[in-house]
Amino acid sequence: MKPISSIVLTISLISTLVACNQSTTSESSQNGDGKKLVIGATMLSMQNEFIVNVHDEMAKKAEADGIDLITVDAERSALKQVEQVESFIAQHVDAIIMNPCEVEASSPAVTKALAAKIPIINVNSETSTKPSAFVGSDDVESARIAMKFIADKLGGKGTIVMMHGYMGQAAQIKREQGAREILKQYPNIKLIAHQTAEWDRAKAMSLMENWIQSYGSQINAVFAQNDEMGLGAAKALADAGLKDKVVVVSIDAIPDALQAVQKGTLDATVFQNAQQQGSKAIETAEKIIKGQPYEKETLIPFQLVTKANLSQFMK
Structure with a gap:
């Protein structure tokens, strides 16, 4: 190819x-x-x-x-x-x-x-x-959808981490906005870390490995602002034997992400057309x-x- x-x-x-x-x-x-x-x-x-x-x-x-x-x-x-x-x-x-x-x-x-x-x-x-x-599409809405799913899965209580896209890009800004709007509605869900992985799968995997070392089993969910990062995070969690204990949701519904939802590697994705x-x-x-x-x-x-x-x- x-x-x-x-x-x-x-x-x-x-x-x-x-x-x-x-x-x-x-x-x-x-x-x-x-x-x-x-x-x-x-x-x-x-x-x-x-x-x-x-x-x-x-x-x-x-x-x-x-x-x-x-x-x-x-x-x-x-x-x-x-x-x-x-x-x-x-x-x-x-x-x-x-x-x-x-x-x-x-x-x-x-x-x-x-x-x-x-x-x-x-x-x-x-x-x-x-x-x-x-x-x-309205990127604020995509993050609202993703974060609401996470909140429901956690029963309104837990700790999460968020992976940002390329800082300063509209999707990154608006997806953070939408996520934080939902978090305000759930005071018992705590955002314990957030950082950019620049829409990149390998960078997201490395970032997730760092977070696992820092927070370990404290992490209940990951919101990744796109599927590439969600898939990288899910791989790091699987390698650490934590995937079954952590909810992972991302955005775009690229083919790899749809397969990951089918396998249970990702809990959900948000389809962008x-x-x-x-x-x-x-x-x-x-x-x-x-x-x-x-x-x-x-x-x-x-x-x-x-x-x-x-x-x-x-x-």
């Missing part, structure tokens, strides 16, 4: 080559000059499975609609992301889709695109500067380019996934 970074480069090269080909079909989306529409996309990290899933759906929708999609990987760098948007502006793309690295530090990219009169759509994550449109986020981002960009009516904010609901309803989400 090719590394993801190679796939992204291949997509970019193919898109650029296709863009140079002036032939179009009657089924393709075209701009006013009769040329195929070109959309530039900058993604937070193509090493993150959920982000890759969102991008794959964007690519499918773009191909179906005859749009050239040029994808670049920001590699979690907001500075790099702003530079990538500047490059798209210089290429005179018809629209830009950005999966922001950070709420504040990625905001200049939005400002620059709007100043250049190029529509910019944020997908999955937000910036403080408002883009032309946003397509994603990558298919709709990706396809709706392209659809929204296309509508804006063509001057058609569009939604400035498209919010796709989260859903709790447990063994009880797992079959609805397994492919």
Whole structure:
């Protein structure tokens, strides 16, 4: 299997080559000059499975609609992301889709695109500067769902730890907010530690190992702000012989997480719809380019996934 970074480069090269080909079909989306529409996309990290899933759906929708999609990987760098948007502006793309690295530090990219009169759509994550449109889900709600499940499992009493995503990113900020909202309702549940594992499975495993050494059997539950971290935490707990005693819940419902719920490694995950986020981002960009009516904010609901309803989400 090719590394993801190679796939992204291949997509970019193919898109650029296709863009140079002036032939179009009657089924393709075209701009006013009769040329195929070109959309530039900058993604937070193509090493993150959920982000890759969102991008794959964007690519499918773009191909179906005859749009050239040029994808670049920001590699979690907001500075790099702003530079990538500047490059798209210089290429005179018809629209830009950005999966922001950070709420504040990625905001200049939005400002620059709007100043250049190029529509910019944020997908999955937000910036403080408002883009032309946003397509994603309410991350506050996802954490409320996850933490409420944990509270119910613990009977409203116990000690928990929380793993943050990449600090400063909208999902991290909002998922912490949602979790703390629920914790306020349960004074007998104590948050004894919280730290970032940067959405990463290996970093989460290492962090969980440290927490096991520090707190051991005091830990009753783990809330991980995404599945990659939840799976890393669950592995560390299993290795320490503690998994059966600790509730582990995470967010995204990636395939590995669904299998973990099936096996009982994860107690629950919260489904985030990558298919709709990706396809709706392209659809929204296309509508804006063509001057058609569009939604400035498209919010796709989260859903709790447990063994009880797992079959609805397994492919």
